[in-house]
Amino acid sequence: MRKAQIEAMGLIVVVILVTIALFISISLKQPQPVKKALEVYTDETMAGNFLVALMEVQVEVCGGVTGSIVKMEDLAEDCVRIHQTAPPEEDQGKYRCEVGEEEKNACEMFADITKQLLVEILDKWGVTYDFAFHYYGTTVDEDLFTYPADEQCDPTTTRSASGLQLLALPYDIHGSALLRLRICNP
Amino acid sequence: MSKHLLTRAQLQIGESIFAIMLILIVGMLVLIFFFNKSKIDYEDKLYEQKDLDALEVAKIVSSLSELTCDSKSNICMDYYKVLAFEGLLTANPSETVLSYYYDLFRDSSITVTSYEFSDTGTLTSQEHPLYRHLPEQQGASTLPTRTVSMPIYLRKSVNGEALFAVLTVERFHSVEGDYTHQEASP
Numbered sequence: 001m002r003k004a005q006i007e008a009m010g011l012i013v014v015v016i017l018v019t020i021a022l023f024i025s026i027s028l029k030q031p032q033p034v035k036k037a038l039e040v041y042t043d044e045t046m047a048g049n050f051l052v053a054l055m056e057v058q059v060e061v062c063g064g065v066t067g068s069i070v071k072m073e074d075l076a077e078d079c080v081r082i083h084q085t086a087p088p089e090e091d092q093g094k095y096r097c098e099v100g101e102e103e104k105n106a107c108e109m110f111a112d113i114t115k116q117l118l119v120e121i122l123d124k125w126g127v128t129y130d131f132a133f134h135y136y137g138t139t140v141d142e143d144l145f146t147y148p149a150d151e152q153c154d155p156t157t158t159r160s161a162s163g164l165q166l167l168a169l170p171y172d173i174h175g176s177a178l179l180r181l182r183i184c185n186p
Numbered sequence: 187m188s189k190h191l192l193t194r195a196q197l198q199i200g201e202s203i204f205a206i207m208l209i210l211i212v213g214m215l216v217l218i219f220f221f222n223k224s225k226i227d228y229e230d231k232l233y234e235q236k237d238l239d240a241l242e243v244a245k246i247v248s249s250l251s252e253l254t255c256d257s258k259s260n261i262c263m264d265y266y267k268v269l270a271f272e273g274l275l276t277a278n279p280s281e282t283v284l285s286y287y288y289d290l291f292r293d294s295s296i297t298v299t300s301y302e303f304s305d306t307g308t309l310t311s312q313e314h315p316l317y318r319h320l321p322e323q324q325g326a327s328t329l330p331t332r333t334v335s336m337p338i339y340l341r342k343s344v345n346g347e348a349l350f351a352v353l354t355v356e357r358f359h360s361v362e363g364d365y366t367h368q369e370a371s372p
Binding site for chain 1: 307309311334
């Protein structure tokens, strides 16, 4: 009787060991990447396309008869020009509009238009994103426009894909300006 | 003595049956686990395939010489070509033209939405349906199985003006029993 019991116990131990070994081998398999390559490609293409299209778009900046049609890239360039010297109040740039009693410079117009497009398109798609227009000058290093105000994408906690667009600045503007649209999924 | 031996033999048979049953149960559990895993892998691949199909159509549309501004950029479409294409395939569709494009786009819906800023600075959008072919002729569901949206820009070749736009491709799949509607995400 004792011998039989020991044999039975031995078998149970063997079965348990085999089961443990199986589960260990399964769990040691390489984990799947957090975000699939195709999703990253789609998001990066979308973000990149958005920025390229945004820079190409032409808008009527002042409205009415006095208005002129300006490329968004030119507005962005003018915005950088305003900020390349501190304080920015000294130079208000080429594009200034009086809308009612309010006067808007290139930075404010660029921000208004970009925000409208982001809200109309990306917000409607239910995409979580953050947009930043940054200027790395010789004396200035600042965000010229960010939307939303707080960063929505933290690459350490969320899966994100970025589109970057370097602004081609003329020789008289020092430094570089960069547009970044980051798309993130929880 | 013989009675004692019989009991011992019975016990050993019982032990063996118990061990075999245990091994069978563990084996079945492992099989169920692998079956579920391969089912999930298959569903993932199917979902990815749908993504690829929709992306493929989006790439084909954005590189069609009938629509693009030039051969260099695949995110620029000619505004007037888009209007002409819209008329060709949706306003007055001919069977010959539809069957030609069916080979390229299959069962999908392709729309370009243009965004324009009015004099007052408000954003207005206009939809240009380019192609629509549903798989309902084969008795299938009309729900899109995957939607891909890509920002592009439309150039008016007459004055060079550029508008922000979005190319939306909805791809319909006629796989039996597989009509789960994926949320529209780019």
